[in-house]
Amino acid sequence: MSTTRWQELAKVKRDQLQAAIPKEWIVSPRSESNVLRVPRECGVLTSTELEITEESDVSVLLRNVAGKKWTSVEVTRAFCKRAAIAHQMTNCLTDAFFDAALTRAAELDEHLQRNGKVVGPLHGLPVSLKDQYKVKGLGTSMGYASWIGDIAEDDAAMVQILRESGAILYVRTNVPQTLMWTETHNNVYGRTVNPHNRALTPGGSSGGEGALIAMHGSVLGLGTDVGGSSRVPAHFCGVYGFKPSYHRLPFFGAVNSLDGQESIATAVGPMSTSMSGLQILTKTVLESKPWHKDPQTIRMPWNNDAYALAEHGGGKGLCFGIMWTDGTLSPHPPVVRALEITKKAVEAAGHKVIEWTPYKHAELANITRAIWAADGGADYQAALATSGEPLINSMKLDADPNEVVAHRKPRDPLTAYDLWQLHKQKRQLRKEYMDLWLATASQTGTGRPIDALICPAAPYAAVPHGQTRSAVYTMVWNALDYPALVLPVTEVDPSVDIVKTQERLFGPQDESLYKMYDPEIFKGAPVGVQLVTQSQEEEALLAMGQIVDDSLKNGGSVVTGPRL
């Protein structure tokens, strides 16, 4: 088979990426599944660089740079090295611009030295970017061969804010073709794997971020999320992932799939090794007047009172709802155990947990899928047409090119009028869901409705490549426009997470999915939980995420940082 033009272009991109990694950072290939220890064992990083990159708490990293314990150049070089190693182990990057990063780091160090103060709240911190955020002077192919070579004249709004805040840009990360998968594989950069177990997917579409952050090649990155794309990789990779409400953080200047689809707006999806990373990023952006960079961003600055949980009893004696299943797909045993751990932890910390009955999640998911597929694939086809590259219809390793997995079957295009009818249904479901939420005030004992909802991030932990289904546990919150975050809780432990028989299953799909669980396949995969609040309660969610995270850590059950 002769090499076609798009394959040549893709190879050039991959070669460029390879060439950006200095020879002395190249490590020998590994055969093991779990590659989390490689950065520590490979000898590329100095002990200081290991110390820097293994500091999970973003606030500590920033403090140590601002306080001159570490220079920004030191920190940046450490993360460049570690990202390079992470990439060699998981294929997580699409771009590496280490030289530019180190140059900027030196400028920041000089600034700090000369002026005695930081340029902004992210001074000297390397921040990774999903391959959707335009960077001036670079192309953003987003996994499409057709898009190779389209050089950006401007930074995306988020990139501008990062720069102005003192952050250092050094890598961009891999995505699935079309973005509309919770796995990560495309024709240009290939497949990203999960560093906990390379036979498993890191999730998607921000799967490059998930793998990179799991390996501590980054402590803070920008994913995106229109259905779970920051939260599923966070759950699969054992990191923190956040989806704010529509238009709370500025998306302008990011390329996208289904661009122009506004029924369910794509959110900037921060991901991190810590709650502090999500908090600092969100606060920094919301204090930067992002509505001056993106006309769709809501004029709603960071609210300290909301973060202090002024409308949630100051964070004392909270009442959480807990949803064990969404009524469509039964969570696997380790996911249920993560919920149990979380429930016990927050109860032990003095909070209350009451049952939440899922309400029309299947309907919400159906509307969401219909909206995403409203173009009948025209958006994908337009993106593929220029280069002639094939559409990826299955994420399986050995996929037959003609195989189309069930949740990716093409649909007939909708008219604008059809779409309007879906909007009416969605609005009605949002009203009903909100009314139910508010009605819990009669059961919480706090006088308030539930403060947040604890639920699975997915019915499974990271699955083998090609085995994910549509992301019903995350996408309903996109449909409802509720902010949601995922935090790590535990990992699959075959000694406790044994195969169980489920008395009630929700049909054949649920049955086949539930039967997929095999402790030996999922062994060691991270498991998180999802925390959800009402629309535009970002600050409160981030504060309550900290409370849940602290409760879990004090209970000793959470595993954070790389498993070293």
Place this chain on the structure above:
Amino acid sequence: MSTTRWQELAKVKRDQLQAAIPKEWIVSPRSESNVLRVPRECGVLTSTELEITEESDVSVLLRNVAGKKWTSVEVTRAFCKRAAIAHQMTNCLTDAFFDAALTRAAELDEHLQRNGKVVGPLHGLPVSLKDQYKVKGLGTSMGYASWIGDIAEDDAAMVQILRESGAILYVRTNVPQTLMWTETHNNVYGRTVNPHNRALTPGGSSGGEGALIAMHGSVLGLGTDVGGSSRVPAHFCGVYGFKPSYHRLPFFGAVNSLDGQESIATAVGPMSTSMSGLQILTKTVLESKPWHKDPQTIRMPWNNDAYALAEHGGGKGLCFGIMWTDGTLSPHPPVVRALEITKKAVEAAGHKVIEWTPYKHAELANITRAIWAADGGADYQAALATSGEPLINSMKLDADPNEVVAHRKPRDPLTAYDLWQLHKQKRQLRKEYMDLWLATASQTGTGRPIDALICPAAPYAAVPHGQTRSAVYTMVWNALDYPALVLPVTEVDPSVDIVKTQERLFGPQDESLYKMYDPEIFKGAPVGVQLVTQSQEEEALLAMGQIVDDSLKNGGSVVTGPRL
């Protein structure tokens, strides 16, 4: 021609309305064009009732009820009478529920008497509703015969808030069939006329509100606005009209045309005899946590700092932009004069005014029209199909049933994908417009961009029935999602507003429109100006509207209240 079923239903509705008006409030038909004096001359209202209804300032009315100068029953009966007379003169109402209003007023009086305090910030104030806001137990036909008899099980969110705030509901007001006209005529209730000159239209789609408020049959009403529907009637009728940003005030539970169309969200459009009416209504709603009643409403409470113009120099030494023409339709001489009066007034009050060059208004208008017509008329057709009533294609008095006016020609339906492409264009134009606005910081001398923009509300004052065009001067702000309000400035005066020749016209449409101006036809028609700010600056806009209004009044040029 035999009477069809829909005609029978429509007659029943009209008869019900007529029957709701007590015989002693019936006045003899009038032949004059200007009917503003009829309430004072007809003898139905007592001198106290005239005093009550001629108080333009909503804050004074509220104070006089709260302070027991007037009972709520007195106030309510006064406005019921005056609304009944306004209706007889202009055909502005669709529903009158005077008995329920008086019953509620008596309850409120009793509450105040017993508890010594008001039930809420709108205690005892009658508020009129456009025939889109559902009222429990009533049908809302919105001018469609097909919709007659569909009884609401719940109040619209805004109606709930009004009730909880102590407002009294007493009438609903007329709309054009399909709502998508800036005139007011439908097959059920017929045509509403302008009380300043009944040969002219009151505008639309909130034309019933415009006519009612111009006659002081209401001092505060809820219109709606997706392209100018609160602002055009305000301009045509000499009252105040306001369009907030998308989803700032709760629209849930209101019926709509093109329902489900979310690309340009319909706004609740308050209308009043005073700036204080717009301010009090908006503040009341935003302090009521409206996001608990409508899941699409932004969680953004009333902001006192913004109202104090904290980001606009505290309101001292403001710099306004002024736009004399949008580059598509040349304003008639009285509209230009209203701008000149406003410019001089704010300059005399110590503010600065700089020129604003319109940017791609034609493109914005084209995108807006394409979005509205994206269904190819399917929404209208569905609404008409049940009853078989005809589509109204022209608002002319003597319209040939087969005539379709230029801006109402049917369009081919769009696909969802087509709509997404329009969203991309719209987003880009919003970005460019915002950047231009922000860039004025280099010209204002305040260090800030222009604080607000002064521009025409329409290229004309109220025109003869059937002569309006599409509302380009108002719809661009819906497309950009900038809040905008219209306030009255002057009226057409043939002695100064003489016919002029325009050196440069923007094509044949502009030419024909410009030639429409005839001082004798437009004589006495009110003329307003429009004031515009950036997205979600409602509080600042309402504060600056007050500054402009005060400047105009102190300059002696504004005419407010009924011309008695």
